[in-house]
Amino acid sequence: xxxxxxxxxxxxxxxxxxxxxxxxxxxxxxxxxxxxxxxxxxxxxxxxxxxxxxxxxxxxxxxxxxx
Numbered sequence: 001x002x003x004x005x006x007x008x009x010x011x012x013x014x015x016x017x018x019x020x021x022x023x024x025x026x027x028x029x030x031x032x033x034x035x036x037x038x039x040x041x042x043x044x045x046x047x048x049x050x051x052x053x054x055x056x057x058x059x060x061x062x063x064x065x066x067x
Contacts (some may be wrong), residue, residue: 008051012044 009060015022030037038044054060 005051012047015041016033016044 009036014020016034016038017023018027023034026037028035
């Protein structure tokens with residue numbers, strides 16, 4: 001669960017971070033600032049939103065029972 005949470009909250013945001021390598025690359029390739037293509041980078045924040053929904057509803061969250 002920890003690896004999925006880190007993946008949902010960290011690495012998918014990298015293209016939306018202007019000083020990260022992916023953000024610099026996308027900005028140079030597209031020729032627009034990060035704020036202009038962020039609206040169309042749905043997959044970058046859809047996973048984050050889904051992870052929060054899973055967190056609050058308890059879907060796909062495994063509980064460890066103490067013995």
